[in-house]
Amino acid sequence: MDYTSTANVLLCGKRDDAYCCCGYNCCRLSMIILKDPEIALRATILFCFNPASIFYSSIYSESLYALLSFAGLYYFVKGGNNLASLFFALSGCARSNGVLNAGYLCFQTMHRAYNAMFQQKRTALALGTVIAGALRSVFVFAPFVAFQAYGYYNMCKGRLPDELRPWCKARVPLLYNYIQSHYWGVGFLKYFQLKQLPNFLLASPVLSVALYSVVYYAKSRPENFFSLGFRTSIEEKSSGVVFLSDDFYRSKKAGNVENSNLTKRKKVTEGAVGEVHMAEPATRPGYFSACVLPFVLHLAFMAATAFFVMHVQVATRFLSSSPPVYWFSSYIMAHPTKYHRWGYVIWAYSAAYIFLGSLLFSNFYPFT
Template sequence: MAKERRQEEEAWRWRGGILGIAILSRLLILALTLLFRHLASPYDSSALIDPPCLVSSTSQEPAGIADRVQDPGRRTWGRRIGAAIEGSIVWDGVYYVRIAKCGYEYEQSHAFLPVLPLTMRFMTNYVLFGMIPLIGHRATLAFSGYLINNLSFLGAAFYFHRLSCYILRDRKLATSATLLFCFNPASVFYFSIYSESMFSLLSFAGLWCLLLGAKWRATLLFGLSGAVRSNGVLNAGFLLFQAMHEAHNYFFFLNKPLMTGRVIYFAVLQVLGSILPFVSFQGYGYYQLCWTSNDDELVVCRPWCNSSIPYLYGFVQNHYWNVGFLNYFHWKQLPNFSLASPMLLLATCAIVSYAKRRPLVFFSLGLARQSGSWREAALLSLLDRYRPVLDNQGAQARSVNMPNVVPAEPIVHKELKQRHLQRPNASQFQMHNQSWQESQEDAVSFSAGFYSASTLSFLLKLGFMTAVASFIMHVQVATRFLSSSLPIYWYAASKMESSVHGKRIQSIIWTLFLCYISVGTLLFSNFYPFT
């Protein structure tokens, strides 16, 4: 007990250090932003454009505040602070603040999903209500956005470290990867009124719940992430991937068709639950924009409404921002390709390196039984993997057969107990009479680091996102689009740790990341941006 307590305290000290580094990274971005704003005028001139809401009743300004906001006796420092905050609202932040204030007025605003602006509105109206008379309603909305995103980033860094310790089973490597995430090339977007921070927090927290076996909590968090950014629907792939492995095992090796059907049934429900928020928002846009009442008749308004599958988000991206397959491949976009190339190259190298190192695991999707790694690849929780071991040898088996399962996370078992997952349904995890030997084989085959089978599903998702970022999206968006992909940082950290010229490689990677942060902040603050 004393040893476990010391390990737990040490783990929390590590996490405290991670949060300190994350805070330091936010202060660095703030300092760079203020410096570049002082040296040059912003390129985006839309920050101070704030016309009245199209329908006055849609304005979400709290009742009774308007007169106080316009009070000529308001303090000068309040006006200055409010003007400075409003002047910092650029690019996507203009849309998010406008949506938080007036709702979805325009068709193109539906490209920005609702969870972030709704949270900004809630915090402004119920938490930061007292700031509105001092700095103004719009400035308070923007301040709420900054506060939400930077707090979300701290939470994202916290869960990033926990996930990395669990997957990599190497605290030093996990810490290096987390530091790279804290100072990632898209850091300015995690600081500003963009959706990256909240999306990362929800995605990482959902993955942590999935690893602990709390699939319905993971489903809820994945669904919320899909209502923050459209690529959140890809998180449903983790549920599908895990269900594929479980169904394959029950059907082909344990000869349990009923359990196979049960796994598939719950997987379908969970996947539907994880994509439901995004689909519901598309339905809201269809209801709002496609039909109007004219003498008690419904009249179609927009051309996309006549599609067999009316997909508002895709139409808006293509119609207003020219997003489509190879639409961005022009010689004049070569500078933007050069800006995105470091992140795209790092993602590609991570995938290719893993496929070359572990081709059987990669190309069999982790299903190859002879590798003894299918449970690891499926991201099954600890008790899902080792319940047969514990049942056959008792509590002592944990120290004998699982010496290196999660050395950096000694409180995993405690959290499982708190989540009431210590005693899973026996019928659900009843194994073949050879399961004891299989579990021993899995325990032996576990490998730490980037090349463990646990990273497989993350790499498959990264491969899809890299292809989308390279050939469909605006390529300058690739940096922030891929910035929440964990394998990129795991791969970079592993190269830093394993290289013969480790110190030199570390210096090069850190120099590139910090230079990229500076250049990105400069472009975002003053000139033509990444996005």
């Protein structure tokens, strides 16, 4: 076996290792967020057999990106924001859309700063929260910025004006954006052409699942969704780590919750027996929990970008690393009487795309 063959075998082995670790991290993340082992396990299986599996099984960047993203999300929901930032930044090294993972940090920073400023009345704490969140977000963006700087200094710096490419003269010279727009025709509504209809049809299943995932969550939790979580109850915010991640915030809120519960019990005791009603649970488990909100918002942004800006057929693998796609699909399968046969449709879709992708991609035909 020559050097090239040995290198290819080793790369394939590392790729499969990354794919296996992706499933492990997806399972850990799903267990924490959904708090339902059955739905979490099914979601993990759906990920392992997702429609873009051919890209996870070939020498491609998808498995590495998903591995780093899921690892970052796991540490994010566990409260380890520094480790999460590191993995998010590394995911940006694997694929440029890794910078979007900074949105999770921004979401949490926004809520923690709001809590510190308006509920705890601690301006210094709010300022420190914003600064820490901004630094972590900048760190996530660092690989993308470094790549743009590398391109600028190699292709623009020290060149004569006549030798400069158009993007070098831009106010903000971005090599990545220029390549995407000039050579690939990527841009807002640029792909909306009649000849691209087959590609829209190719991407329609995953975009439909993404759309239903977002819309169904918004319809079930409209107050939580449209307020970006600001109208979520204190009890629900305190039950997870997405909104208020550290022990100080949780202990602070725990005291407030206890005082609130005491007040409620006092009112019930003083009221008439006939007026006592069973209250709704403070938190909603599974796909409709408040902790799922930042994931749904992230998916909504990615799906909109894929549909309106990108080559739409790329959506199949672009959205393959988004957890809500699998969480919502698993939720549907957990309620077969309510969503008759949709579970079979999802499995059939995954199997068909795995088979189709294996044939087309390995023979250099366009798939996604």
